Amino acid sequence: MKFASGHEGSLLAGAEIEKQRKDFEGYKDLVRLTPGRWLFPSAYTQYADKIYNFEHKSSDVVIMTYPKCGTTWTQEIIWTMRNNPDLNNPKDQIPLMVRAPFIEADMLVSGEQTEEDFAKNPVSQFFLKTCPDKNWRDGVYLQLSETSEEPRTIKTHLPFSLLSPSLLDTCKVVYVARNPKDVIVSYLHHSRIIKMHGYVGTFEDFVQYFVDDDLLYGPYGSHMKEAWERRDHPNLYMMFYEDMKADPYKAFKQLDVFLGTELTETQLQNIVKYTSFGEMKTRGEKQFPGDSSEHFNVDIMKKDGGFFRKGQSGDWKNKFTPESEAKVDEWIRENMTSFGVNFKYSI
Structure with missing residues (x-):
C-alpha cells in the first residue's frame, strides 16, 4: 500500500507480528512504513492521507512529540497560554483531548469500534455537539481537529515526514524532546496500564x-x-522536557515569546502553578478515571500509578540494570549524539 507522503506500508506477518501480539496483548494487526520503519496499528492506513493533506491554518500551533515526552503537559500549557491566560475560561473544564485534539488518535481507538464503543467514549458528546453533520466513523479526533475553535492547538506523535509538507510554512510547531531513558520507563508504564497496548513482557524486553x-x-x-x-x-520551537522541569517559569517565558502571547508576569506565574504536576494530576484523574477497567488495567494503576505517574526526570535510575543502561547508551550514541543532540539525564 502506498500513501500520499510517499511511504509504502506492509502488514507485519509471521514471527514478527506473533511476537508483538504475545508481548502486547492489545495489538491485532500492525503496519510498517518505509522509509523510516514507522510502526502503527493497521487502522492508520484509513487516516494517513487525510492527516497528510490536513489543511492547517496560520493560527494553528501543532505540538509534536515522540510518545511520553511531556505531551499532555505541553498541551495544557499551550492551550492555557493561548486561551485561558487569566484562568477564568469555563472551557478549561472540557477534556484536554477535545480542547487540543490528538489528530491521529483515531488509529488507536477505531479498528473494530462499534456504535456502542463510540457512545462510551467520553469525547463522543463533544463530537456530536461540534460535528453534528459528520460521521464519527470518518475519524472523531481528526474531525475535532478540523472543527476546533481558533486558535487551534493540535497534538501529534507523528514525525514531520508523515505530516503536511507545508506545515512549518503555514503554522507554528512546538517540538518537545525528552531523554530516551526516561522515555523508556514512562512508555513502559503507559503500555502496561492502557489495554489498547496491554504490554505483559519484561522491562528488558521493552528496552530491546x-x-x-x-x-x-x-x-x-x-x-x-x-x-x-x-x-x-x-x-519551529524545540523544547526539552528536562529544561521545562528544571525551571518552568523560564521555559514558559521563552515559549511565550515564540507563541506571541505577550503574557504578564502574573499570568505566567499563575500558569506555572496551574500546570504543575500536582495540579494537573488532580484535574487529569477526572478525565482519565482510574476505575475505567474497560480501557485501563486498574490493578497495575493501583500498584504502580495511573496516567499521571511521577512526572519526574531521572526516574530511569531506579529501573535500569547495568546491562540495559549499556545497551541504551550505545543506542543513544548511534542515534542521537551522532547528529548533535545531548540530553540531560537528571535535574
Missing part, C-alpha cells in the same frame, strides 16, 4: 523493543532527527 525501533510510532532517533534538521526554521 525500543533499541530495535519496534515500538509503536517507530524510531525515536529518526523522529528526533527530522525535527532537529528543521530547528532553524522560524516556525
Whole structure:
C-alpha cells in the first residue's frame, strides 16, 4: 500500500507480528512504513492521507512529540497560554483531548469500534455537539481537529515526514524532546496500564523493543532527527522536557515569546502553578478515571500509578540494570549524539 507522503506500508506477518501480539496483548494487526520503519496499528492506513493533506491554518500551533515526552503537559500549557491566560475560561473544564485534539488518535481507538464503543467514549458528546453533520466513523479526533475553535492547538506523535509538507510554512510547531531513558520507563508504564497496548513482557524486553525501533510510532532517533534538521526554521520551537522541569517559569517565558502571547508576569506565574504536576494530576484523574477497567488495567494503576505517574526526570535510575543502561547508551550514541543532540539525564 502506498500513501500520499510517499511511504509504502506492509502488514507485519509471521514471527514478527506473533511476537508483538504475545508481548502486547492489545495489538491485532500492525503496519510498517518505509522509509523510516514507522510502526502503527493497521487502522492508520484509513487516516494517513487525510492527516497528510490536513489543511492547517496560520493560527494553528501543532505540538509534536515522540510518545511520553511531556505531551499532555505541553498541551495544557499551550492551550492555557493561548486561551485561558487569566484562568477564568469555563472551557478549561472540557477534556484536554477535545480542547487540543490528538489528530491521529483515531488509529488507536477505531479498528473494530462499534456504535456502542463510540457512545462510551467520553469525547463522543463533544463530537456530536461540534460535528453534528459528520460521521464519527470518518475519524472523531481528526474531525475535532478540523472543527476546533481558533486558535487551534493540535497534538501529534507523528514525525514531520508523515505530516503536511507545508506545515512549518503555514503554522507554528512546538517540538518537545525528552531523554530516551526516561522515555523508556514512562512508555513502559503507559503500555502496561492502557489495554489498547496491554504490554505483559519484561522491562528488558521493552528496552530491546525500543533499541530495535519496534515500538509503536517507530524510531525515536529518526523522529528526533527530522525535527532537529528543521530547528532553524522560524516556525519551529524545540523544547526539552528536562529544561521545562528544571525551571518552568523560564521555559514558559521563552515559549511565550515564540507563541506571541505577550503574557504578564502574573499570568505566567499563575500558569506555572496551574500546570504543575500536582495540579494537573488532580484535574487529569477526572478525565482519565482510574476505575475505567474497560480501557485501563486498574490493578497495575493501583500498584504502580495511573496516567499521571511521577512526572519526574531521572526516574530511569531506579529501573535500569547495568546491562540495559549499556545497551541504551550505545543506542543513544548511534542515534542521537551522532547528529548533535545531548540530553540531560537528571535535574
